[in-house]
Each structure stands twice: as C-alpha cells, then as structure tokens.
Amino acid sequence: MVRYVVTRLLQLIPTLFGLSVLLFIWVRALPGGPDTALLPENATAADRERLRQDLGLNDPIWVQYAAFLARLAQLDFGHTLRGRAVSTELAERFPATIELAFVAMLIAVVVGIPLGYLAARNRGRFLDVSAVGGSLIGICTPVFFLAFILKEIFAVRLGWLPSSSRLTPGTSYTDITGLRVVDGIITGEFHVAWDAVVHLILPALALASIPLAVVTRMTRASVMETLGEDFVRTAESKGLTARVIQFRHVLRNAMLPVVTAIGLLTGALLAGAVLTESVFAFGGIGSFLFQATQSRDYAAIMGTVLLIATVFVVVNLVVDLLYTVLDPRVTVDR
Amino acid sequence: MNLPGTATKAAKIDRLAELSVSSSDVRGRSLWLEAFSRLRRSPMAIVGAVIVSAFVIVAVAAPLLAPHDPTAQLWRGDVFPNRSIFVGPRAENPLGLDHAGRDLLSRMLVGARQSLMVGVVATLIGLSVGALIGGVSGAAAGMGRRLGRAVDSVLMRFVDMLLSIPALLIAISVAALLGPSLTTLMIAVGAAQVPIFARLLRGSMLAQSRSDFVTASIALGVRRPKVVVSHVLPNSLGPVLVQGTLTLATAIIEAAALSYLGLGSPDISRPEWGGMLADAQRFLGSAPHMALFPAVAIIITALGFTLLGEAMREALDPKLKK
Amino acid sequence: MTVRREPATPVLTVEDLSITFTQRGAAPTRAVDRVSFEIGAGEVVGLVGESGCGKSVTALAVMGLLADRNVEIGGRIAYAGTELLGLPRKRMRDLRGADLAMIFQDPLSALNPVVPVGRQITEMLSRHRGLRGRDADAEAVQLLGRVGIPDPERRLKEYPHQMSGGMRQRAMIAMAVSCGPRLLIADEPTTALDVTIQAQVLELLKDLVETEGTALLMITHDLGVVAGLCDRVNVLYAGRVVEAAPRHELFGNPVHPYTTGLLRSIPRMDGDRGVPLNPIRGSVNDLVAWADGCAFAPRCDRYELECLAGTPAVTELPGVDHEHRCVNPPGTPAVVR
Numbered sequence: 001m002v003r004y005v006v007t008r009l010l011q012l013i014p015t016l017f018g019l020s021v022l023l024f025i026w027v028r029a030l031p032g033g034p035d036t037a038l039l040p041e042n043a044t045a046a047d048r049e050r051l052r053q054d055l056g057l058n059d060p061i062w063v064q065y066a067a068f069l070a071r072l073a074q075l076d077f078g079h080t081l082r083g084r085a086v087s088t089e090l091a092e093r094f095p096a097t098i099e100l101a102f103v104a105m106l107i108a109v110v111v112g113i114p115l116g117y118l119a120a121r122n123r124g125r126f127l128d129v130s131a132v133g134g135s136l137i138g139i140c141t142p143v144f145f146l147a148f149i150l151k152e153i154f155a156v157r158l159g160w161l162p163s164s165s166r167l168t169p170g171t172s173y174t175d176i177t178g179l180r181v182v183d184g185i186i187t188g189e190f191h192v193a194w195d196a197v198v199h200l201i202l203p204a205l206a207l208a209s210i211p212l213a214v215v216t217r218m219t220r221a222s223v224m225e226t227l228g229e230d231f232v233r234t235a236e237s238k239g240l241t242a243r244v245i246q247f248r249h250v251l252r253n254a255m256l257p258v259v260t261a262i263g264l265l266t267g268a269l270l271a272g273a274v275l276t277e278s279v280f281a282f283g284g285i286g287s288f289l290f291q292a293t294q295s296r297d298y299a300a301i302m303g304t305v306l307l308i309a310t311v312f313v314v315v316n317l318v319v320d321l322l323y324t325v326l327d328p329r330v331t332v333d334r
Numbered sequence: 335m336n337l338p339g340t341a342t343k344a345a346k347i348d349r350l351a352e353l354s355v356s357s358s359d360v361r362g363r364s365l366w367l368e369a370f371s372r373l374r375r376s377p378m379a380i381v382g383a384v385i386v387s388a389f390v391i392v393a394v395a396a397p398l399l400a401p402h403d404p405t406a407q408l409w410r411g412d413v414f415p416n417r418s419i420f421v422g423p424r425a426e427n428p429l430g431l432d433h434a435g436r437d438l439l440s441r442m443l444v445g446a447r448q449s450l451m452v453g454v455v456a457t458l459i460g461l462s463v464g465a466l467i468g469g470v471s472g473a474a475a476g477m478g479r480r481l482g483r484a485v486d487s488v489l490m491r492f493v494d495m496l497l498s499i500p501a502l503l504i505a506i507s508v509a510a511l512l513g514p515s516l517t518t519l520m521i522a523v524g525a526a527q528v529p530i531f532a533r534l535l536r537g538s539m540l541a542q543s544r545s546d547f548v549t550a551s552i553a554l555g556v557r558r559p560k561v562v563v564s565h566v567l568p569n570s571l572g573p574v575l576v577q578g579t580l581t582l583a584t585a586i587i588e589a590a591a592l593s594y595l596g597l598g599s600p601d602i603s604r605p606e607w608g609g610m611l612a613d614a615q616r617f618l619g620s621a622p623h624m625a626l627f628p629a630v631a632i633i634i635t636a637l638g639f640t641l642l643g644e645a646m647r648e649a650l651d652p653k654l655k656k
Numbered sequence: 657m658t659v660r661r662e663p664a665t666p667v668l669t670v671e672d673l674s675i676t677f678t679q680r681g682a683a684p685t686r687a688v689d690r691v692s693f694e695i696g697a698g699e700v701v702g703l704v705g706e707s708g709c710g711k712s713v714t715a716l717a718v719m720g721l722l723a724d725r726n727v728e729i730g731g732r733i734a735y736a737g738t739e740l741l742g743l744p745r746k747r748m749r750d751l752r753g754a755d756l757a758m759i760f761q762d763p764l765s766a767l768n769p770v771v772p773v774g775r776q777i778t779e780m781l782s783r784h785r786g787l788r789g790r791d792a793d794a795e796a797v798q799l800l801g802r803v804g805i806p807d808p809e810r811r812l813k814e815y816p817h818q819m820s821g822g823m824r825q826r827a828m829i830a831m832a833v834s835c836g837p838r839l840l841i842a843d844e845p846t847t848a849l850d851v852t853i854q855a856q857v858l859e860l861l862k863d864l865v866e867t868e869g870t871a872l873l874m875i876t877h878d879l880g881v882v883a884g885l886c887d888r889v890n891v892l893y894a895g896r897v898v899e900a901a902p903r904h905e906l907f908g909n910p911v912h913p914y915t916t917g918l919l920r921s922i923p924r925m926d927g928d929r930g931v932p933l934n935p936i937r938g939s940v941n942d943l944v945a946w947a948d949g950c951a952f953a954p955r956c957d958r959y960e961l962e963c964l965a966g967t968p969a970v971t972e973l974p975g976v977d978h979e980h981r982c983v984n985p986p987g988t989p990a991v992v993r
C-alpha cells in the first residue's frame with residue numbers, strides 16, 4: 001500500500017512538470033508579450049522595466065523557465081492588474097469555492113445515487129424515463145443560465161433566498177477556516193452558520209446540476225450492469241433477503257465506477273464555479289476567474305488554472321487510493 | 335414405414351428447407367449494418383435525429399427563413415408608450431424584439447447557423463488534432479517496439495496533463511490568448527476536446543490491437559503498419575463517431591459559457607445562440623423572452639445531439655447485443 | 657447395474673415444464689418444452705445437452721430465479737411435495753439456500769468480488785440458520801475444511817480473486833451445502849476448471865451426495881461427467897428431452913441419433929486413431945419447430961420424411977426404464993445421403 005501511494009505520488013511529477021511547461025509557453029504567447037499582457041494599460045515604462053527584470057525576460061529562455069518554476073514553487077503567481085498578489089487572492093477566496101463545491105457535490109451524491117439506483121430498478125418505467133430525461137436536460141442546460149433562472153425565481157421574484165454574497169451584508173463573523181458554515185459551528189455562532197447555509201443553497205443547486213446528472217446516469221448504468229452479474233444471481237440463489245442482496249451485493253459493486261466518476265467531476269465542479277459564483281457574487285475563485293477573464297488579467301487566469309488543475313489531480317489521486325480500499329482486486333493487479 | 339426409394343432426396347430436402355427455422359438470420363451482416371438497424375428501432379435515436387436534422391435545415395436555410403434583417407432596429411413609434419423598451423412576442427415579430435430592437439426570430443434563425451458552425455468546426459478541430467495525437471500514440475504503442483512505446487508514453491503523459499485541466503479552463507485559456515471572436519470560440523472549444531479524442535482513439539486502437547483477429551493477422555505474417563491501417567483504425571471509428579456527436583452538444587453549451595465570460599463573438603451582425611443568451615442575462619427581469627428562446631434552442635439542440643450520440647453508443651456496443 | 661432407490665416422494669418432481677421467453681417486438685421463443693423428470697434423495701440425475709438446449713433455464717426455473725417479466729412458465733415443479741410455481745416470493749426465498757441450493761459454472765463471476773469468501777458463507781448461515789458472529793465463522797471454517805480447503809481460517813478472510821479456480825469452486829460448494837439442502841443443482845460445475853481439478857470437484861460432489869443423501873441435479877454437456885456421477889440421464893435437445901434412461905442403459909444402448917452423436921464425438925484414448933472423430937453436423941441454430949417434427953432432423957444422418965410429420969411421439973423400451981423420441985431409430989434401415 002505504501003509503495004502504491006509513493007508510486008502514485010511520483011506519477012504526479014511529470015504531470016505537474018508538463019503543466020508548468022504549458023503555462024510557461026502560455027505566458028510567453030500572451031498577446032503583446034508577457035510584459036504588456038501582465039500589466040494594466042496605464043502602466044508606466046518604469047513598471048514595465050521592473051516586470052521585465054522580475055520575469056528575467058532578457059535572460060535565455062531556459063533561465064527564464066527555471067526562474068518561472070522557482071516562482072511557482074514559492075507559490076508566486078505574479079500580481080493581478082490591481083496589484084495584489086494572485087496567491088493571496090486565491091488563498092482568501094478558495095475556502096468559499098471549497099464550501100460551495102462540497103455542498104454541490106453533496107447534493108449530487110445524496111440525490112443522484114438513490115435516484116440512479118431507483119431508476120435502474122424500475123427500468124423503462126416512469127421514474128426511470130424521467131430521471132434519464134431530467135439528467136439529459138440537466139447536462140444540456142448552460143450552467144450560468146440555470147443560475148440566473150434560479151436567482152430570478154427564488155431570490156428576485158419569490159424572495160425566499162438571498163440572491164448574492166456569502167452572508168447577509170453586515171453580519172459579523174469570526175474567520176477561522178474561511179468556511180463560513182464550519183466557522184459558525186466552531187464558534188457557536190449558529191446564526192452565522194445558518195445564514196451561510198441559506199446563501200449556499202441557490203449557487204450550490206446551480207452548480208450541482210451537471211454532477212447530479214452525471215452521478216444519476218452513472219449510478220443507473222452501473223446498477224443495471226451489476227444486476228446482470230452472475231454473483232447477484234448467486235446471492236438470489238442463497239435466499240438472502242432483498243436488503244442484503246441490494247446493499248451488499250448490488251450497490252457495493254455498483255458504486256465502484258461511481259466513485260471514480262465523482263473524482264473526475266471535481267474538475268467540472270471547480271470550472272463550473274466560474275459560471276455560478278459570478279451570478280451570485282459569491283466571492284470564491286470562480287468569481288475571481290470570471291473577473292480575470294473579463295479584464296484579461298492573465299496572471300490571475302494562470303494562477304487559478306494552475307490551482308484548479310492541481311486540486312483536480314490531487315483529488316483524483318485520493319480517489320484512486322480510496323479505490324484500493326473499496327475494491328480488493330486493485331492492489332493485487334498492480 | 336417409407337422405403338428409401340419412395341421418398342426422393344429432393345422432396346426430403348425441400349421439406350426440411352420449408353420447416354427449418356434457422357435462428358442465425360443475422361449471420362454475415364456487418365457490424366455497421368447491424369448497428370444501423372438497431373439505431374432505426376431506437377426511439378432515442380429517432381428523436382435525436384429529428385432534432386438534429388431540423389436544426390441543420392434551419393441553420394442552412396436561415397437567410398431564406400428569416401423574416402427580417404437580423405441587424406435592423408425595428409422599433410419606431412412603439413418604444414416608449416408603456417415605458418418599456420422591450421417588445422415581447424407580437425404578430426409581426428413572433429419572438430419579440432431584443433434590447434436593441436432587432437427581430438429575435440430572425441436573429442435566432444441566423445444564430446442557428448453560427449451555432450452549428452461553431453459546433454462543427456470545434457468538433458472537427460478537436461477530432462482532427464486529437465485523432466492525430468491519439469492515432470500516432472496508439473499506432474506507436476501497437477507496434478510494440480521500444481521507440482514506439484516511448485513515443486506513446488510521452489504523448490499520453492501530455493494528454494493526461496491536458497485532461498487534468500477542466501475543459502472549460504482550457505477553453506478560457508485559449509480564448510484569453512486569442513481575443514474574443516467567432517474563430518476564437520471555435521478554436522477554444524475545439525482545443526478543449528483534443529485530449530478527450532486523443533485518449534479515446536488511442537484506447538480503442540489498443541483494445542483492438544490486443545484483439546484476437548489482430549493477433550491472428552500478425553501471426554499470419556501481415557506487416558504491422560498494414561494491420562494498423564486496415565484492421566485497427568477502421569474498428570476504432572465507432573467510439574470516435576459517438577464522441578464526435580456528443581461533442582457537438584458540448585461545443586454548443588461551452589460556446590455559450592465562453593460568450594457569458596466575455597470571450598464570445600462581439601460581431602452583432604453574426605449572432606450566435608450562446609452570445610445571445612449571455613447578452614440576455616442582463617435583462618432577465620424585464621425581458622425574459624430574450625433569454626428564454628436562445629436557452630430553449632440551445633437545450634433542445636444539445637439534447638438532440640446527446641440523444642443521437644447516446645443511441646449510437648448503445649447501438650455500437652456489442653455487449654448490449656441481444 | 658446400479659440399484660435405484662425409489663423413495664416415497666421424490667425430492668424434486670418436474671412435470672411438463674415449459675418455459676417461453678416473450679419479448680416485445682420479437683417472436684416468443686420456447687426454451688424448454690414439456691420436460692419431465694424426478695430426483696429422489698441421494699440420487700444424481702443428469703441433464704445433458706449442448707449450450708442453448710434449455711438445461712440451465714430449467715435449473716433456474718426450479719430455483720425460482722427466472723425474471724418475472726417476459727417469461728411464461730407452464731407445467732409443475734414440486735419440491736418434496738410442495739408446489740414451487742406460484743409459491744409466494746417470501747416462501748420461495750426461505751426455501752432457496754436452505755432447501756434448494758445451486759452451484760454455478762464459473763465460480764469467479766459467481767462470487768462477489770468485493771466481499772470476503774467467508775462473509776459470503778456466513779451471510780447464508782445467519783439468514784437460514786440464525787448463526788452469527790463467531791459461531792457463524794466457526795461453522796464456515798468447518799465447511800471450508802470439509803470441502804477440502806487447506807488452512808480454512810485464513811481463507812475465510814480472502815477474496816475470490818485470491819483463490820485458485822478449484823478453491824473457488826470448493827468454496828462455492830461449501831456455500832451451497834452450508835444449510836444442508838435436500839436438493840443441490842450443479843450447473844456445469846467443472847466446465848471452467850482444469851481437468852485435474854474437475855475430477856476432485858466431482859469426487860467431492862459424489863461424496864456429499866452419498867453421505868448426506870442430497871438429491872443432485874447435474875447439468876452438463878460433458879458425457880464423461882455423466883458417466884462418472886449420474887444415476888439417470890435426460891438428454892435435452894432444443895428444449896425437449898429426446899432420450900431418458902438409467903446411466904448404464906443409456907451408454908450401453910443409446911437409441912436417439914442425437915445421443916449416439918454425442919457419444920461418438922467423445923475422443924477415446926483406447927480408440928483406433930485411424931477412425932476419425934464423428935462430430936454432429938451443423939449447429940443448434942439449424943432446427944425445426946417441435947410442432948412440425950423432430951428439431952434434430954436438419955442435423956440427423958437418419959432423417960426421413962416422416963421425421964417431419966408432427967411432434968415425434970415418446971417411445972418406451974420395455975422393461976429397462978428407457979424412453980426416447982425418435983421416429984426412425986437405429987435398427988430400421990438408414991438412408992445414406
């Protein structure tokens with residue numbers, strides 16, 4: 001097991017190395033060159049010369065890359081057009097996105113797995129057809145449009161839920177982890193936690209649409225395939241109760257591909273945050289990337305892409321490790 | 335009891351032929367024909383195909399169908415009477431006017447054309463670049479020599495790395511480099527699909543090259559490059575075709591997302607559904623029709639391609655054969 | 657001659673069993689057509705035929721494991737006098753595993769890959785015998801030991817993929833006999849195993865039947881298995897029993913051309929190498945509906961026009977408990993085509 005973890009960690013190196021090369025090339029290829037692209041339009045010649053010095057743009061290309069790598073290693077992603085360090089911005093905003101993505105994934109899993117399972121058990125009936133149809137529509141709906149619709153209906157028209165930000169403006173809170181719900185519970189400020197939950201509902205629902213659709217369809221397909229497996233028939237032949245057959249024999253096996261799918265969905269979830277956070281003015285890295293894209297803030301774009309890609313790779317590593325626990329066959333196959 | 339002479343051989347054969355119910359009537363039909371016949375019986379495929387063909391027809395015939403010039407501002411006397419600059423559906427403009435007073439139906443029809451173009455070109459970009467990488471990689475791995483394996487492993491590391499960046503972020507990065515335009519949309523959305531196609535083609539080529547018939551061909555002395563070209567590639571086409579169809583759906587949705595992020599086409603004379611939907615968000619409260627029609631069009635079209643793609647996947651999947 | 661035990665009530669009675677698969681958009685297919693046989697306690701009955709002849713479907717029907725939808729079952733199946741068809745689901749669930757148990761062909765796919773083998777045995781013990789925790793584990797160890805698995809305590813915690821094919825099938829058998837069933841159905845239990853292991857597994861089954869008096873329904877396409885194990889044999893072709901007889905009678909005096917064909921296609925160690933093997937022509941796919949005549953006619957060397965004059969009647973050979981369904985059996989002049 002330890003050897004497996006080490007191997008998998010070592011496999012991360014080429015991936016992250018390649019990613020850094022790609023981002024380096026990307027920065028070089030920016031319109032007007034990095035010194036123009038990374039500075040605001042009103043930058044002075046002195047600003048420009050300082051950046052050229054910082055980036056070492058007068059050095060040979062491999063020295064530039066080495067310097068680039070060194071800066072990445074120190075989590076120095078440069079400065080936004082407004083002059084703040086990208087890493088500081090990301091550090092401040094990332095907890096909000098984690099909170100949002102976690103709740104969205106929770107919705108996807110808690111609703112999607114039972115729904116997919118029931119759809120598979122009732123193949124071809126109304127529930128199945130509507131679950132499949134609903135997930136297809138979910139996949140085909142632009143996320144930002146869904147976010148706007150939810151906001152328009154539940155926040156603007158009905159006024160049931162807040163339409164923007166993470167807490168009601170003016171609420172005082174204690175910041176420990178940056179996760180408002182968790183902080184509220186830790187400090188005993190339950191009204192803060194509740195307020196944060198209420199603010200999470202709409203953006204999380206919008207963000208959950210695609211993972212929910214994927215988890216539902218994946219569970220359905222996987223359960224259907226497992227139901228046809230020989231060992232399920234064996235379990236039936238043993239006269240086990242329906243509950244034992246369904247949980248221990250069907251679901252236990254059917255969940256394996258779903259776990260992988262959930263890992264792969266984290267990427268889509270973090271990217272989708274760009275489309276939902278901006279609608280709800282939810283101050284995570286999604287809003288940050290949205291603003292960066294609108295204002296062509298390349299340093300911010302690069303930092304966010306790197307962060308999301310790294311998180312994605314790490315989450316999938318964790319899922320792979322989890323898999324060895326869930327599926328006893330995996331470690332031996334290696 | 336009949337004696338041998340009384341029943342002629344011919345009569346016996348005829349009678350047998352008449353009563354034989356050979357259950358192997360599908361024998362000899364090709365995989366593709368069989369898949370096609372299954373496709374024709376699938377309601378999912380039929381719905382998908384109807385939507386897709388309607389979309390293509392509208393897109394191609396858009397200039398003929400559009401009742402108005404999509405860039406002409408049509409409001410005159412009717413703008414301010416009820417203090418709203420928005421004109422909803424009415425007789426001469428069945429879908430109403432947009433915020434600049436242009437006929438929404440005409441813009442939708444012309445927009446279908448841009449959306450189709452974005453989808454098709456993006457898919458072709460993703461497919462061709464991805465197929466090139468995946469094909470080289472798969473063929474190299476299939477050859478089995480040391481150099482081949484090295485080429486394969488380098489290319490696949492690269493693809494894996496690209497896969498670790500969510501598609502939308504690849505599209506954003508590419509679009510940020512190129513600046514907003516319709517061409518950018520196509521390239522950005524297409525680039526995001528490259529790693530998927532590359533992985534897919536390589537995977538299915540490798541699966542094929544491990545199959546018994548390829549082993550048999552090699553054992554019979556057929557040269558490896560020839561095996562790859564004549565056996566492995568054609569058999570890998572199915573999954574690529576399925577993915578291509580599904581990508582058309584993704585492309586249309588992703589183009590909308592990029593437009594929303596301000597990376598879409600700024601050219602008002604060539605509207606695109608995603609861009610129209612993104613623009614309309616600002617007026618959602620006062621002019622919901624402006625968002626609704628492009629949104630519904632995007633959802634239905636994407637659904638059409640998804641249904642068709644999924645039905646094709648099912649039809650081509652040998653595991654699902656009865 | 658073997659002495660056939662004749663118990664008062666057979667453990668299993670199958671009478672005129674017909675199974676038809678109906679599917680929307682396709683013609684109904686009859687997989688099993690009026691099959692009848694009985695099995696007494698301690699008796700081994702073979703169901704022999706090529707794949708697709710309906711033998712496995714028959715087994716699943718007895719176990720009540722056929723799907724509810726798209727299947728029509730006619731005739732009767734009785735276990736120790738209890739009618740199984742139409743028995744409430746819950747009652748059937750209680751019988752399954754406890755009174756009727758089944759061993760499947762491929763133990764690797766028939767065992768749950770992510771549940772330890774021991775757990776797959778103890779779950780049955782707790783369901784039918786109320787054994788839990790350490791008691792169940794101890795019983796499982798004992799069962800594994802009994803089917804010849806060395807070091808059973810350790811094996812208990814292993815997963816199926818960690819065992820060899822023979823071990824897995826032994827574990828499967830341990831599982832099947834764990835609740836002392838009176839009827840055991842073995843569906844091609846040795847097909848997926850190496851030849852050397854096959855003999856061991858058959859020996860184990862034979863031993864179980866002899867010591868416990870279990871009735872065994874042996875489903876196989878391998879006449880070697882039949883010869884080694886079965887007291888009585890039913891040969892199935894296209895869903896019908898074409899010949900049924902005690903083992904020695906069948907091997908000594910086969911009547912139906914399909915049976916003779918099966919016997920002739922076994923390669924023999926002591927045979928003359930110059931004599932070619934004699935496979936049956938064609939495949940099960942070429943057939944005639946039983947209503948029109950003999951389904952085997954298209955593949956039969958002895959085919960005559962009268963073979964196609966309606967369903968062939970059952971002919972009984974007097975005094976030897978041997979029946980067959982051939983219109984033109986050997987002894988009448990064969991026509992060479």
